[in-house]
Amino acid sequence: MGNRLSEFKKIAVIGTGVIGNGWIARFLAQGFDVIAFDPAEGAQQRTQKALDQAWPSLVKIGLAEGADQNRLTFMPTIEQAVCEADLIQENVPEREELKKSVLASIDAYAKEDAIIGSSTSGIMPSVLQEGLKHPERLIVAHPFNPVYILPLVELVAGQKTDTHTIDRAKSFYASIGMKPLVIQKEIEGHLADRLMEALWREALHLVNDGVATTEEVDAAIIYGAGLRWAQMGPFLTFHLAGGEKGMRHMLEQFGPALKLPWTKLEAPELTDELKEKVITGCESHAGDTTIADLENKRNEFLVELLSLVKSYWPETTATDNILVEK
Amino acid sequence: MGNRLSEFKKIAVIGTGVIGNGWIARFLAQGFDVIAFDPAEGAQQRTQKALDQAWPSLVKIGLAEGADQNRLTFMPTIEQAVCEADLIQENVPEREELKKSVLASIDAYAKEDAIIGSSTSGIMPSVLQEGLKHPERLIVAHPFNPVYILPLVELVAGQKTDTHTIDRAKSFYASIGMKPLVIQKEIEGHLADRLMEALWREALHLVNDGVATTEEVDAAIIYGAGLRWAQMGPFLTFHLAGGEKGMRHMLEQFGPALKLPWTKLEAPELTDELKEKVITGCESHAGDTTIADLENKRNEFLVELLSLVKSYWPETTATDNILVEK
Incomplete structure (x- = not known):
């Protein structure tokens, strides 16, 4: 185990509600460095609580080499959170305008070859990638609660998503114990x-x-x-x-x-x-x-x-x- | 285990498709005498095949005292199948007119205090009990495939169903390892x-x-x-x-x-x-x-x-x- 796909080292998690924290738990258990951002007061404490809740299950499932809760860092700005990340998982509340504005910030600061996965349950990726500088690297990667245990992740490409992004995302999510299901046609609510x-x-x-x-x-x-x-x-x-x-x-x-x-x-x-x-x-x-x-x-x-x-x-x-x- | 509710000794199963056979397997495993009727050619052989398929699972779940595949008898007429039965489980194809005609025959020959449970997936009991001599003893008892393993059975009373019938049916199905769920309002398709x-x-x-x-x-x-x-x-x-x-x-x-x-x-x-x-x-x-x-x-x-x-x-x-x- 460990960092299986050498191109992915650091993962950023933007928005740390139930879903964001679920991703953090899964990524940490898989031996990644995770950088998180959430502007809400007390977010870091809530994440710690969620990690304490999730960890015993992750131990039972089996931790990757080097997996460590201490490899999580909260950053005060989106820029600092995403600038070095190879994959950025976005999990802000399910409001189109909010998602688009956060994705615009991510897009502005992320490395050019980073993958941006949105956890949106319902919004189509073509809508989310409107106006991005690099829309080709955005994909919907929709998980299921509890994210650190359930294997399903729906991958949905938008009109501007690069095929290479889909392939890389599929390999990455499969490498962290998930079942990536590529959806053939984007529709609201996915599959x-x-x-x-x-x-x-x-x-x-x-x-x-x-x-x-x-x-x-x-x-x-x-x-x-x-x-x-x-x-x-x-x-x-x-x-x-x-x-x-x-x-x-x-x-x-x-x-x-x-x-x-x-x-x-x-x-x-x-x-x-x-x-x-x-x-x-x-x-x-x-x-x-x-x-x-x-x-x-x-x-x-x-x-x-x-x-x-x-x-x-x-x-x-x-x-x-x-x-x-x- | 054994015949737990002394009032129920013999069970009749009318119609031996996938659902009827599932009921036969469950009733036999629970130690009952089962009398079956199905006019289709080869029905008895198909039931034997279904029993052979089901039995290993039933052994794992645990057979009741006296449970025996040989306690199944096929009868050549509905009258002979139901006349001594304490509970009659009807499982003929999901066509209203067919169900009503078969239920009329069951009603004509069944003991007055027998319970008639219909396995219908969708028809309302008030519709099924129209025209019966003793509609008060009819209830929908809708199981789920595989009937010999899955515990859920929906019990639905019609307008003319006696409260006593609901109580007796609930006790009976619970006594054979099921989870009887009494539906509050009859609607097509139940719950x-x-x-x-x-x-x-x-x-x-x-x-x-x-x-x-x-x-x-x-x-x-x-x-x-x-x-x-x-x-x-x-x-x-x-x-x-x-x-x-x-x-x-x-x-x-x-x-x-x-x-x-x-x-x-x-x-x-x-x-x-x-x-x-x-x-x-x-x-x-x-x-x-x-x-x-x-x-x-x-x-x-x-x-x-x-x-x-x-x-x-x-x-x-x-x-x-x-x-x-x-």
Whole structure:
């Protein structure tokens, strides 16, 4: 381990809220020098607290050689924070004008070949790179909380992002234990947050309509789909739910449900083209593995996961198990 | 273990597709006599195959005393299948007219105090109980695939369902290792499937719009939110993402995003009333546990889960980790 990609030595983290601090923890654990900037009062103390919270998990995951909390330095200005950095991670609040103004400062002082990764959850990189001197080095690098544990990072290029920037960013984030997912088309909310946001909005509707409490919504996810989603996403899950014929059967059987009011979200038309995309996508993902083999793997995983959930997580009262004769 | 609730001895399973077979496996593993009916050719052989697939997982979870695959009997008619059953689980294809006609037959031959549980994913129980002689004993009992492992079962009462039926059904499903979640209001798609369907429809839009492949959508779930959802639902997840002030801060910060086009689903108006419902819901769920303690638990769980995922699940090629200098 250590500084695996020799071109990246110093990382700057601009904005130290929950996400910025998560990045700091991950970068330090991976053995980097980290320079931070946040104008808010008490920021440094909050970062120290967040690091203390994160460190035991990072020790369990495994620290890189030379990883040290003391390799973090707070700087009083953006200029001082970014001027020597090889990668700059921006995490200021999700307001377009604020992000653009901070990115303009970063752009003014950063080394020409530094990569600027924005943690924005929703803003498109083409919007963020408007007006930058060196827009080609900006990319969206959107992580998930807790950033120091969850592997996903979405990489989104803007119209002016250099291909080389995407390649370098992908290598870098992969080298620090992450799963970089390059998004093919920039849209607001990128990819993962659109999926989450759809579920989140439906959840808000259900609470708003008095169908369920927040705790009941949570229970409805945890004890069902949530367990499956730790292992496979919605497509492969439904591929397995379709029995031997997989997604092809699934779409025949549940395709018509797309017309039903099962959510407040209108579905796209299930055209032959979309059907084929979905079916061949699942079949190619599954590859040579039979549905039965996928099921076996899924089952073994779920049995272990259930016992893990039981040992770590308190009962919800939403499904209070009535005491019954055993 | 064994037949824990003395009033339930024999279970009938009507319709033996993926869901019906999942129920059969769970009921047999819990030590019940199971009587099955399915008019399709080869149904019995397919059920045997499904049982062979499920049994090793059930052995790992732990069989009840007397659990035996040989305690399954297929009957040639619905009448013979249901006439002695204490609980009848209906799992025929999701077509309203078909379900109603099968339920009418079950209703005609079932014992008066038997419970009829329908596995319907979307149809409201009030619709299913129209025209039944004894509608008071019908309830929706909607499970999740694989039924013999996942604990969630949604219980939904129709307008004519007796309160006693809900209580008995809740006790019964809890006694066979499940988490019965009683849904407060009947709506199409119940609760869990509405959340899943919203995510599923958004996923179909993204594939349809060329933003991502099915495998990329799956990766966007698995390596991020999916890992969290195995442990906590969307509300508690966002409660923790809000930092020390929890959901209250979260709604201030990301509330405005509800107006943005981050999904094709329109959000409800974030009224003060809805805000309070969501905030107090999360605070009451978290109870006396501080955000820091919740974070610690989450972290410990996620670290173990990540190593579990790694050991059980193949890499996706959507996030191909570039070989980098270590």
